Amino acid sequence: MDLSSFAGYSIANQLFNTVQVQMDVAGNNISNASNPAYSQQAAVVQPAPPLADVSGVGEVGGGSEVASIQRQRDTYVDAQRVATQGQLGESSTLAQGLNQLQGVLNESNGQGISNTLNQLTSAFASLAAQPSDPSLRAGVVDAASTAAGAINQEYSSLASLRQQADQQASQAVGQMNSTAQSVAALNVQIANAQAAGQQPNDLMDQRQADLETLGTLAGADSTTMANGMVSVNVNGHWLVDQGTSASVSTAQDPLNPAVSSFTWADNGQAFSPAGGEAQGALTLRDQDVAGAMGNLNTLAASLVADYNGLQSTGYALGAATPGGSAFFTGTGASTIAVDPALAANPSALAAAQNPSAPGDGTNATAFAALADKASAGLGTTYTGALSTWTSEVGASAALATQQQTTQQSSMTQLNNLTSSVSGVDLNEQAISLSEYQQAYEAGAHYVGTLDQMMQSLISEITG
Amino acid sequence: MRISTNQMVQDTTANIQAAMDQVQNGTLQLSTGQSVNQPSDNPLAAGQIVDLNSEIEQDSGYTTAAQSGDAQLSLSASVLGQVQTLLNTAQTAAEQGLNSATESQSDLTALAGTVDGVLQQALSLANTQSNGSSLFAGYQTQAPAFSAVSSGGQITAVNYQGDNGVNSAQVGSATAVAVNLPGDSVFDASGSSVFQSLIVVRNALQTGDQSSLSSGLTQLQSAMQTVTGAQAKAGALDQTLQNQETTLASLKSGQTASLSQYQDANMASAATNYQQAINTYEAGIQAAALVAQLPSIVNYML
Numbered sequence: 001m002d003l004s005s006f007a008g009y010s011i012a013n014q015l016f017n018t019v020q021v022q023m024d025v026a027g028n029n030i031s032n033a034s035n036p037a038y039s040q041q042a043a044v045v046q047p048a049p050p051l052a053d054v055s056g057v058g059e060v061g062g063g064s065e066v067a068s069i070q071r072q073r074d075t076y077v078d079a080q081r082v083a084t085q086g087q088l089g090e091s092s093t094l095a096q097g098l099n100q101l102q103g104v105l106n107e108s109n110g111q112g113i114s115n116t117l118n119q120l121t122s123a124f125a126s127l128a129a130q131p132s133d134p135s136l137r138a139g140v141v142d143a144a145s146t147a148a149g150a151i152n153q154e155y156s157s158l159a160s161l162r163q164q165a166d167q168q169a170s171q172a173v174g175q176m177n178s179t180a181q182s183v184a185a186l187n188v189q190i191a192n193a194q195a196a197g198q199q200p201n202d203l204m205d206q207r208q209a210d211l212e213t214l215g216t217l218a219g220a221d222s223t224t225m226a227n228g229m230v231s232v233n234v235n236g237h238w239l240v241d242q243g244t245s246a247s248v249s250t251a252q253d254p255l256n257p258a259v260s261s262f263t264w265a266d267n268g269q270a271f272s273p274a275g276g277e278a279q280g281a282l283t284l285r286d287q288d289v290a291g292a293m294g295n296l297n298t299l300a301a302s303l304v305a306d307y308n309g310l311q312s313t314g315y316a317l318g319a320a321t322p323g324g325s326a327f328f329t330g331t332g333a334s335t336i337a338v339d340p341a342l343a344a345n346p347s348a349l350a351a352a353q354n355p356s357a358p359g360d361g362t363n364a365t366a367f368a369a370l371a372d373k374a375s376a377g378l379g380t381t382y383t384g385a386l387s388t389w390t391s392e393v394g395a396s397a398a399l400a401t402q403q404q405t406t407q408q409s410s411m412t413q414l415n416n417l418t419s420s421v422s423g424v425d426l427n428e429q430a431i432s433l434s435e436y437q438q439a440y441e442a443g444a445h446y447v448g449t450l451d452q453m454m455q456s457l458i459s460e461i462t463g
Numbered sequence: 464m465r466i467s468t469n470q471m472v473q474d475t476t477a478n479i480q481a482a483m484d485q486v487q488n489g490t491l492q493l494s495t496g497q498s499v500n501q502p503s504d505n506p507l508a509a510g511q512i513v514d515l516n517s518e519i520e521q522d523s524g525y526t527t528a529a530q531s532g533d534a535q536l537s538l539s540a541s542v543l544g545q546v547q548t549l550l551n552t553a554q555t556a557a558e559q560g561l562n563s564a565t566e567s568q569s570d571l572t573a574l575a576g577t578v579d580g581v582l583q584q585a586l587s588l589a590n591t592q593s594n595g596s597s598l599f600a601g602y603q604t605q606a607p608a609f610s611a612v613s614s615g616g617q618i619t620a621v622n623y624q625g626d627n628g629v630n631s632a633q634v635g636s637a638t639a640v641a642v643n644l645p646g647d648s649v650f651d652a653s654g655s656s657v658f659q660s661l662i663v664v665r666n667a668l669q670t671g672d673q674s675s676l677s678s679g680l681t682q683l684q685s686a687m688q689t690v691t692g693a694q695a696k697a698g699a700l701d702q703t704l705q706n707q708e709t710t711l712a713s714l715k716s717g718q719t720a721s722l723s724q725y726q727d728a729n730m731a732s733a734a735t736n737y738q739q740a741i742n743t744y745e746a747g748i749q750a751a752a753l754v755a756q757l758p759s760i761v762n763y764m765l
Contacts, residue, residue: 033468040467102502108509108726109500110516118520125524129531129632129642132596132604318605352602357628359596359604359643365633371521372636383517391510394502401503412477416470423467427760434764 005457007051007060008450014048014063015443021066022436029424036415037209039071039422041201071201074421075224078208081414085212086219086275088411091403093280094288097165098397101288104157107390113154113299114386116147117371124368127351131361132317137346140364141338144307148328148336151300155333158293159258165285166259172278173248173262173271176217180232180245183210187229188243194228214239219275235274237264259285288396295389296333302377304328304336306370311342314350314363321355324348475751482744489737498728508725515722519715525634526711529704532632532642535593536701539644542591542598543694546650549588550657550687553581557664557680561673568671575668582618582661586611589650589657599646602628608646609658617665621658623647634707640700649693655685 025043032038048062107114123143127136186207193200207230214220214232220239222232232240239246246264248271253261262271273279304327311327325341325348342348351367352360371382378385491500502509556574560566566574589599589609596604603625612620625646631639650657663679666672 034472036469036473099501099503106501108502108512110512112513114513114517115520118517118524121521122524122527125528125633126531129528129535129630130594130596131630133594354602354628357602357626359600359602359630360628361630365631365639368524368633369636371517383513387510387513387517390502390513391506394504394506394509397501397503398506412474415473416464419467419470419473420465423465423469425465426468430760430764 004051005454008446010051011048011061011063012443012447012450014065015439015446018043018045018064018066019436019440019443021069023433025069026429026432026436030426030429033424033426033429036419036423037205038424039073039201039205040424041069041071044068044070068199069201070199071204072422073204073208074418077414077417077421078211079222081208081411081418082211082215082220082222084407084410084414085215086221088404088407089216089276090219090280090283091400091407093168093277094284095397095400095404097161097168097280097284098288098393098400100161100164101158101284101292102390102393102397104154104161105292105390105393107386108394112386113147113150114383116143116150117303117382119143120147121368121371124364127349128361128364128368131351131364132358134346137317137349137351140349140367141343141346144327144338145343147303148330148338151296151303151333151336155293155296155300158289158296159334162258162285162289162293165281165289169262169278169281169285170250170260172217172273172276172281173250176214176220176234176239176278177245177247179210179213179217180239180247183207183214183230183232183240184243184245186210187240191228215276217276218273218278221274235272237269237271288393292389292393293333295385298377299382299385300333300336301331302375303382304330305377306375307367310363310367310370311350313353314366315352315355315357315360316350317347317352318356318358319350319352322350324350471754471757475747475754479744479747479751482740482747485740486737486744489733489740492728492733493730493737496728496730497726498733499726505725511725512722515718515725519718519722521636522711522715522718526708526715528632529634529640529708529711532634532640533701533704533708535598535642536697536704538591538593539598540694540697540701542588543649543690543697546585546588546657546690547687547694549581549584550683550690553578553661553664554680554683554687556581556668557676557683560668561676561680571668571671575665578661578665578668579617582658582665585650585657585661586618586621589646597625599644599649600625601643601645601647602626602630609650618658618662620662621651623651632704634704634711638707640703640707642700642704644693644697649690652686652689655682655689657686657690660686 022043022045025041029040044067045064046067048065050059051062106112120140120143123136123140127133127140130136186203190200190203190207193203211220211222211230211232214222214234218234218239220232220234222230222240224230229242230240231238231242237246246266248262249265250260250262253259255261263269264271273282307327311325312323315322316324325345326339327342327349328336329339330336349364351364352358353362353366354360374380374384375382380388492498499505499508499512556577560571560574586609590607591598597606597608600606600608606624608623608625609621610624611618612622623646627645627647628643629641629645630643632642633639651659660679660682664676664683667676667679
């Protein structure tokens with residue numbers, strides 16, 4: 001069987017088609033070079049079906065054709081990226097929150113509650129020597145108001161931090177719901193495209209970005225299935241299954257109206273993230289900030305109990321019977337205040353331990369000595385407790401920052417790995433472009449030569 | 464490893480940001496002079512700083528109490544010194560009245576006038592107030608320590624209105640020092656009462672009763688010993704407080720030194736680290752400038 005005289009034109013046609021596609025792919029790569037979520041694409045070129053089988057001689061090739069446009073991607077690194085985003089999201093949120101928390105609880109700069117309590121102790125020490133001096137009595141009341149005010153203030157800052165963490169968790173959950181919807185929709189589009197024999201490269205880039213977002217938000221975990229779809233779950237509960245997505249509802253927590261509770265909409269079970277910003281925010285809200293609020297309440301309750309205990313057994317200025325107004329009112333950090341009756345009348349302060357003894361300052365000495373004693377409610381001194389809490393929150397913040405740094409550098413390494421496979425190198429693209437250009441020129445020559453040959457043949461025949 | 468164009472840009476940016484972070488940290492240390500600006504900078508040191516600040520403040524409370532007690536005791540000692548001088552005058556008058564049988568009654572009456580003056584001044588000194596509080600009234604600081612009963616224009620009896628309450632200044636976690644001397648034991652001790660002996664001596668001089676004058680003089684001398692003893696006691700307590708103030712001051716300087724070790728930045732090394740951070744940062748931005756100018760193969764193709 002002979003070859004057609006025009007077979008060469010068919011080869012040339014394939015060549016121009018192939019080069020055109022290669023040029024388009026390179027152009028697309030170049031225009032996406034600065035997009036870190038973009039994966040470099042490459043035209044996979046294969047030989048076109050042979051023109052004919054000339055027995056004894058062998059096949060004559062049919063030129064080239066583009067088999068597919070492949071996305072250059074390392075799927076193993078992709079899975080690691082999602083997991084690392086989950087850890088990084090959690091530790092970043094935690095580190096940021098704990099840094100704010102330690103700013104609120106900062107006792108180590110010489111300010112803070114411990115400082116106001118020290119001032120109160122000093123005021124009592126001064127009063128003890130001259131218990132009937134009205135200005136020293138007023139000094140004690142002022143110092144006590146300042147201390148109570150510092151506790152109120154710090155508690156309200158902690159409540160704002162808790163609210164902030166709560167909002168952060170709510171936002172992460174809301175964003176997780178909408179991102180899950182997006183992944184489900186992309187699943188369907190990708191599966192349809194693949195079933196039609198297409199390569200939905202950009203959709204797959206988009207879905208990978210969404211999966212990483214789900215990692216960052218809630219530590220979600222994903223598995224790719226045979227049909228090209230991915231299934232996503234969060235801490236054992238499904239989030240995306242083929243083309244459907246689950247969602248988490250946010251409501252006011254019935255047990256603690258100051259915060260939100262999160263439940264899976266499908267079965268009403270409590271939502272607990274496996275990592276990510278949601279986990280970081282919830283840890284902050286329910287452990288670190290809640291713990292600090294609890295500590296402050298214990299401190300306030302101890303102060304109320306200790307100071308009122310001494311006030312109730314002591315004698316006001318010249319009083320014949322013990323007691324009278326309390327020292328502090330309130331039960332916790334948000335309510336502790338100097339008893340209004342004492343604030344209005346500092347002579348009600350029980351500085352004496354003897355009846356009708358205005359010059360007796362022994363109870364003022366006992367008040368001053370409270371700072372040195374382990375308080376029953378705390379098991380240690382007031383400043384001992386504050387110093388321990390300061391160290392603890394400092395250590396937590398340092399640890400979270402350390403973890404954030406570590407995970408950030410893991411992420412950088414993964415970015416580099418991804419980039420080395422998927423990133424666009426402009427030099428590489430430019431070299432390819434010149435290669436394609438030369439192939440195109442050679443093809444043009446080929447057509448020219450073919451043409452001349454055909455001209456010669458035709459002119460011989462037509463005379 | 465294959466390096467993509469975007470990776471070059473991202474890595475360079477990340478490195479500049481890391482260097483900026485170091486510069487920021489160095490600036491903070493240099494501008495505050497402190498190495499612990501937040502607890503996480505050194506959690507253990509942060510706790511120690513809270514403890515030390517509290518100890519320093521507590522010691523300064525002890526110092527205030529010691530200074531206040533010091534003021535009261537030195538005032539007490541000085542008042543008692545003046546009382547002693549007065550009693551010396553009264554003693555001289557009594558001895559004069561007793562020794563010379565030659566003294567006329569009018570001379571004795573003049574001596575009685577001197578003693579009566581001493582009595583009035585001693586009463587006023589015994590009622591000395593400090594910041595509105597009676598110094599020698601025990602716990603009953605709001606009323607004068609002594610009240611006089613007068614008859615015919617002169618004092619016939621002096622009654623103590625205070626109690627025997629002794630107030631202590633807490634000047635260390637286990638150190639309390641008495642800062643007042645109740646007046647009854649100083650001016651009105653039985654058998655050696657300042658006022659009683661002065662009244663007896665004055666009356667004896669007025670009436671020329673030599674035997675009563677003699678026993679009055681003995682009482683007066685005994686009262687002088689009590690006052691001297693009280694003054695010595697006030698002086699000794701005052702000395703204790705002053706010693707404690709010195710102890711507290713040296714304690715404070717030790718605590719301040721420890722505090723400084725925990726919280727203050729070593730300025731030499733902070734400055735060096737800062738310079739190093741600046742150098743890294745400068746190197747980073749220079750590298751970024753070079754990356755931006757890095758030629759691409761395209762430059763050579765067209």
